[in-house]
Amino acid sequence: MTEASLELCLVLLLLVPLAIAGLSLVNGGLGRSHSSAHAMLSSLCVVSVAAIFYLFVGAGLMGYADEPGYGVTIARHGWNWFGSENFFLHHLDAGHAQSALTGALELFAVAMAALIPLSAGADRWRLGASSVSTALLASLLYPLFGHWVWGGGWLAQLGAQHGMGRGFLDMSGAGTVQAVGGISALAVTWLLGPRRNKYLKSGMATAIPGHNIVIVLFGCALMLPGWMALNAAGAMLFYQVPVGLVPLIAVNTLLCGAGSLLAALGLTRWRFGKPDASLCANGWVGGLVASSAAAAWISPLSALLTGLVAGVLIIYTVEFLELKFFVDDPAGAVSVHAVTGIWGLLSAGIFARDAVAGQMLAQLVGVATLLGCVLPLTYLVNWCAQCVYRYRIDDDGERLGIDLHELGAGAYPEFVVHGDEFIQR
Amino acid sequence: MRVAGLLLMLSGWVIVLTAVALLSSQTSRTAFLVCGLGVEVLGLIVCLRFSVREEGRQR
Numbered sequence: 307m308t309e310a311s312l313e314l315c316l317v318l319l320l321l322v323p324l325a326i327a328g329l330s331l332v333n334g335g336l337g338r339s340h341s342s343a344h345a346m347l348s349s350l351c352v353v354s355v356a357a358i359f360y361l362f363v364g365a366g367l368m369g370y371a372d373e374p375g376y377g378v379t380i381a382r383h384g385w386n387w388f389g390s391e392n393f394f395l396h397h398l399d400a401g402h403a404q405s406a407l408t409g410a411l412e413l414f415a416v417a418m419a420a421l422i423p424l425s426a427g428a429d430r431w432r433l434g435a436s437s438v439s440t441a442l443l444a445s446l447l448y449p450l451f452g453h454w455v456w457g458g459g460w461l462a463q464l465g466a467q468h469g470m471g472r473g474f475l476d477m478s479g480a481g482t483v484q485a486v487g488g489i490s491a492l493a494v495t496w497l498l499g500p501r502r503n504k505y506l507k508s509g510m511a512t513a514i515p516g517h518n519i520v521i522v523l524f525g526c527a528l529m530l531p532g533w534m535a536l537n538a539a540g541a542m543l544f545y546q547v548p549v550g551l552v553p554l555i556a557v558n559t560l561l562c563g564a565g566s567l568l569a570a571l572g573l574t575r576w577r578f579g580k581p582d583a584s585l586c587a588n589g590w591v592g593g594l595v596a597s598s599a600a601a602a603w604i605s606p607l608s609a610l611l612t613g614l615v616a617g618v619l620i621i622y623t624v625e626f627l628e629l630k631f632f633v634d635d636p637a638g639a640v641s642v643h644a645v646t647g648i649w650g651l652l653s654a655g656i657f658a659r660d661a662v663a664g665q666m667l668a669q670l671v672g673v674a675t676l677l678g679c680v681l682p683l684t685y686l687v688n689w690c691a692q693c694v695y696r697y698r699i700d701d702d703g704e705r706l707g708i709d710l711h712e713l714g715a716g717a718y719p720e721f722v723v724h725g726d727e728f729i730q731r
Numbered sequence: 732m733r734v735a736g737l738l739l740m741l742s743g744w745v746i747v748l749t750a751v752a753l754l755s756s757q758t759s760r761t762a763f764l765v766c767g768l769g770v771e772v773l774g775l776i777v778c779l780r781f782s783v784r785e786e787g788r789q790r
Contacts, residue, residue, distance in 0.1 A: 380752045468751055496733070496778070631779040664757065670764055671747055677771045678744025682737040 311542060311549050312403050318539040319407060322414045325532025326353065329418060331525030332591065333425040336516035336584060336637040340707025341429045343717035348424055348436050355437045356420035356444040357413055363445035366393040368412060370405055371458040371544070383467045385460045389453045408543045412452065414536070415483045416444050422487025423494045425637035427697075429501050430704055431494065433712055435697040439494065442687045448486055451680055455482050456544050461675065464668045471665030474672040475658065477547075478540025480599035480650035485676050486684075488644025491635065493685040497692055500634030502704045511629055514636065519583045526590045533594040534559045541602040551602050558601035558609035559594060565613025566593025566620070566646075573621045588624065588638045589617040592646040599647075600654035608657035615653075616646040648673050732781040739774030743767045 307315075330349035337345045369375050369389020377386035420440040427436065454461040455476050465473035476482050505511055516522055534556045541547035541555055570589025574582040593613040601609065623641040627633040633640060651673055655666035691697075703711030710716055750763030 383752065385752075464751070470751075627779075633779070667757075667761060667764060670768065671751060674744055674747040674764065674768050674771060677775065678740045678742075678747065678767070681775075682741050685733075685737060 307404055307542070307546070312407065314549060314552070315407050315539050315542050318535040318542075319410055319414070321535035322411070322532055322539065325529050325536055326414065326418050326421065328525040328527075328529030328532060329421050329591075331521050331528065332587065333421065333428065333637055335518040335521035335525065336425065336587075337428040338514065338707075339517035339718055340709050340716060342517060342709070343713055343715070344433065344708045345424070345428055346717075347713065348431075348433055349421055351433060351437055352420045352424055352440045353417040355440045356417045359441045359444040360413055360416045360449070362394050364416065364449035365409060365412070366391045366449075367446070368449035368453045369457040370408065371456065371462065373458070375453065375458060377460070384463065386458060386463065387454075387460065389449070389457050389459075404543065407539075411536075411539050411543055412456070415452075415479050415540075416448050418479075418536075419448050419483045419487040419490075420444060422484070422639050422643045423490040426491035426495045426635045426639040427498050428636040429708060430498055430698050432697060432699050435692075435695055438691050438695055439490070439688055439697075442691060443486075443490055443684075446687065447490070447680065447684055448482070450683075451486055451675070452482050454675070455672070461668075461672055464671060465662070465664075469664055470668035470671070471655075471662040472668070474668045475545075475600060475603070475654045475665070476598075476651060476672065477545060477600055477602055477654075478537045478598040480595060480597075480647045480654075481672055481676055484595045484598060484643040485647035485651070486680055488640050488642070488647055489676060489681045490684050490688075491639035492633070492644060493681065493688050494697075495633050495635050495640070496685065497688055498698050500632060501636070502701065504634045505632060511632075516584050516636070519587075522584060522587045526587050529591065529594060530560065530563065533563075533597070537598055537601045540598070545602070547602045554606075555601045557606055558604060559597045561606050561609040562597035562601070562613035562616070563590050563593035565610040566590060566596065566617035567613075569614045569617025570621055573618060577621075585621060585624065585638075588620050588642050592616045592620045592642045595643055596646045596650035596653065599650035600658055603654065603658040603660075605657070605659065608653070612650065612653040612657065616649055619645055619649055648676065733778050736774045736777030736779075736781060739777060740771045741774075743770030743772075743774060746770060 334342050334345040369391045375386040375390050376388040453459045461474035464470040537559050538552045538555045567590040570586045571581045574585050593616050596612050596616040620641045623645045624638045655669035746767035754760045
């Protein structure tokens with residue numbers, strides 16, 4: 307990479323935390339008022355734990371694309387499974403700008419992935435337990451899949467070793483960050499169970515709306531520049547996309563988000579009579595998530611179409627998971643990050659320009675790995691952690707509100723909080 | 732039952748890996764890949780259906 311490209315990457319990298327801040331605000335706003343201080347503090351804790359565990363342990367497992375890794379040879383083809391970098395920060399090479407920038411982007415990416423399950427466990431996930439789960443995500447789950455995709459692992463080599471297009475394409479983390487985070491969110495909701503009084507005896511779900519939709523929508527707006535920067539930096543650092551394509555990446559990111567938002571708005575307007583603000587916010591985020599797979603390689607029209615489909619998918623899967631499968635996911639993290647992340651990966655196989663034969667197969671292998679390997683592994687490690695350290699707060703704490711129970715003070719101390727407003731009478 | 736669903740998903744992934752490693756024809760690879768994905772989706776449905784029953788018991 308040229309010096310100018312590296313300087314641009316550095317500027318883009320410094321904008322990525324905006325996406326993380328936006329995601330934290332969305333998570334905080336979609337929870338209840340008596341858990342909002344806990345949600346924001348958990349976001350900061352989770353980002354801190356993710357950064358430390360990734361730097362000390364995860365980065366060694368993740369490795370870099372041009373470095374050798376640990377693997378096996380089957381039928382004359384190499385299968386690279388783990389990175390071979392040193393642990394405990396010994397891998398950091400300050401003299402090599404590109405690897406330092408790549409490491410920094412991966413660090414922001416793991417912070418974002420760790421925030422996703424937090425929203426699924428809102429109102430009932432203990433602070434210490436979310437930190438334990440994040441430590442596992444940052445030191446094992448994310449680096450493992452990240453190495454396969456970005457660290458020169460077997461998914462990245464599907465093209466060179468097995469003739470499947472250009473290998474598994476995931477420009478800025480639709481699978482590696484978003485789908486991995488969304489899958490962790492699903493595992494966490496399974497382990498935690500639904501919030502107290504979320505479902506009535508008849509099986510009907512109670513609506514528990516987010517406490518501050520203004521914060522949610524502000525978070526969505528804040529995400530846009532951060533996400534554009536994330537997509538552009540990922541494309542340049544992981545796939546050596548030229549600087550000239552950065553404007554196209556920004557336009558495609560915006561179009562994807564816009565298409566998804568408008569699809570969510572139109573669909574909720576058509577189904578419920580009025581647009582639903584929180585579902586529209588989910589639509590916006592879902593569009594940005596879907597754009598992360600291939601914004602550099604698709605046309606603006608394809609980006610718009612990708613966003614429209616993502617918006618429709620979100621509305622139906624949020625409802626389906628909540629009402630049919632009793633998945634209590636307050637911020638819709640599973641739909642927004644896992645479902646649209648997977649859709650983004652598939653759209654890369656469908657719409658990518660100059661696609662080589664077999665590209666769609668490579669994308670399908672990546673999706674199969676997320677579902678068949680990452681999900682069971684995530685559930686297993688979180689289940690083991692839960693056996694040692696209880697994940698869910700007790701009933702009294704949940705009735706009192708997790709702010710008062712765990713922090714000793716609420717986010718809005720001058721407001722009267724009605725702790726029993728959702729108790730069945 | 733949830734464990735059974737997760738094992739089913741893992742089995743689907745093994746089918747996909749085996750197809751990539753051992754088959755060279757694009758057609759047979761595609762067929763096995765789709766079958767593997769089908770097994771994974773089946774496993775996911777088993778996991779989700781188990782959640783429904785579990786929540787029902789809790790109520």
